[in-house]
Amino acid sequence: HVQLVESGGGSVQAGGSLRLSCPTSSSTFSSYCMGWFRQAPGKEREGVAVIARDGSTSYADSVKGRFTISEDNAKNAVRLQMNTLKPEDTALYYCAADGGICWGLLTILAAGSRGQGTQVTVS
Secondary structure (H helix, E strand, C coil): CCCCCCCCCCECCCCCCCEEEEEECHHHHHHHHEEEEECCCCCCCCEEECCCCCCCCEEECCCCCEEEEEECCCCCCEEEEECCCCCHHHHEEEEEEECCCCHHHHHHHHCEECCCCEEEEEC
16 A cells, blocks of 8 residues: 655745655655646646656646656655746645556556645645
């Protein structure tokens, strides 16, 4: 069973920053494809960022240059640094992990495990 618990969401003004964190077990962290997706009310789920086991990353076009996904090896956690936030970034953000081949954002959207989500509100 893969346990994922997001933290770091909140409310900020446009142009501000937030950092999300998703700690997990060492076995999951070392072997799973991990990333973030988001869902806003009335909108489809959107893959935001993914990091593969080899450290390669992919981002949605809507967040490129503003969001950065990274690993915290000391805490077995994946982080999402979100800068220059826009109102359209408002959504429930989920951490996701999948033990299969990492095909990028599509893998995260269909991931076998996800957290409960953390709300990000940009006004």
